[in-house]
Amino acid sequence: MTDSGSTIAGEGYAPAHITGFFTICRAEEPIRSGSTGAGICIAGGVRTRLSAREGKAPGFELKCNGSPLFSPTCSYVASKMVPFQERYAVAAEQESVLPANYGYGVSGSSALSLAISINRAFRMGMSLREVASVAHAAEVVNETGLGDVIAETVGGLEVRTAPGGPGVGVARQIPLSKDYVVISTPVSEFQTKVMITERSIVNRINRLGKVALEAFLESPTIENFMLQSRRFWDGVGLSNDIVRSVLRRYEAAGVTPSAKKGLVFAIVERDQLKNALRSLADVHVQSESPPADLKMPGGLKLIVSEIHRSGVEWESV
Numbered sequence: 001m002t003d004s005g006s007t008i009a010g011e012g013y014a015p016a017h018i019t020g021f022f023t024i025c026r027a028e029e030p031i032r033s034g035s036t037g038a039g040i041c042i043a044g045g046v047r048t049r050l051s052a053r054e055g056k057a058p059g060f061e062l063k064c065n066g067s068p069l070f071s072p073t074c075s076y077v078a079s080k081m082v083p084f085q086e087r088y089a090v091a092a093e094q095e096s097v098l099p100a101n102y103g104y105g106v107s108g109s110s111a112l113s114l115a116i117s118i119n120r121a122f123r124m125g126m127s128l129r130e131v132a133s134v135a136h137a138a139e140v141v142n143e144t145g146l147g148d149v150i151a152e153t154v155g156g157l158e159v160r161t162a163p164g165g166p167g168v169g170v171a172r173q174i175p176l177s178k179d180y181v182v183i184s185t186p187v188s189e190f191q192t193k194v195m196i197t198e199r200s201i202v203n204r205i206n207r208l209g210k211v212a213l214e215a216f217l218e219s220p221t222i223e224n225f226m227l228q229s230r231r232f233w234d235g236v237g238l239s240n241d242i243v244r245s246v247l248r249r250y251e252a253a254g255v256t257p258s259a260k261k262g263l264v265f266a267i268v269e270r271d272q273l274k275n276a277l278r279s280l281a282d283v284h285v286q287s288e289s290p291p292a293d294l295k296m297p298g299g300l301k302l303i304v305s306e307i308h309r310s311g312v313e314w315e316s317v
Helices: 071-081 106-121 127-143 150-156 190-196 199-218 222-236 243-254 270-280
Strands: 007-025 034-054 058-064 090-097 157-162 168-176 180-186 257-260 263-269 302-307
Touching: 007 106, 007 150, 007 199, 007 222, 007 257, 034 106, 034 150, 034 222, 034 302, 058 071, 071 090, 071 106, 071 127, 071 243, 090 106, 106 150, 106 180, 127 150, 127 222, 150 157, 150 168, 157 199, 180 243, 180 270, 190 199, 199 222, 222 257, 243 257, 243 270, 257 270, 263 270
Parallel strands: 058 090
Antiparallel strands: 007 034, 034 090, 034 157, 157 168, 180 263, 180 302, 257 263
16 A cells, blocks of 8 residues: 555566467356467567556556557456555556557557556566466457467467466467577458457367367477468468468568468578568668568568567566
């Protein structure tokens, strides 16, 4: 408890997550709903800086990259976690280099990093499992995601073999034998809610996701992950003409891409990155550290991301 008028603060970070393939598993309890499948966690997710002041008009305000944002998922987290809500004005400032609604799992990163920041600010002493369970439930209830939160707690190349949130679902990281980076291009927005609720899409996802997961577990490598991901998303059939043209550009650059919703991505060995970017970018890339504002001919972004192998930043309080 703080003195009237005093301010408390907390900070949290969660990586982004690109799903390669998945199945949808629904249950009455949000913590038991989720997905199986596999994905890759990348840096550049969401960092949340939270401040709470007692004695002012209570409420919850959220900004992302400096602009006001209404997020039912984050509002759910705040409503479940902020103690003495009638006393505190809570402001959360979030930052991310990745856009929402393209396939980076940003809604999960937002909810999880917010939950961590609330736990730290109010010194609640919750475990990572407890904090992540709130974020997972927020995603399920608001239909913004099913497996991103538990994946983001694991980090790296992860596989989910049992559905559900932290403490119920089963997720583990697969060791990588080489140094990889992720290249991606956000092409077009696509709401997760449509993908996980429209019956015809759900049926295709569950049928193809089961096949992809079984094939991946037989050979859990980056190469097989990308192969199964491409087969899965091609079969689900959400790509438009622009996404397909970007896929062809990636292939012409000598990399193996896949497309999740409106996002094209590829995982490449670091020593192959420069050559790939020379073919993909609209400028000549000379250094091993590419600039942040890379674009393809025509103006679409090229984002180079490190694989985030450690999952969320976590310290118990």
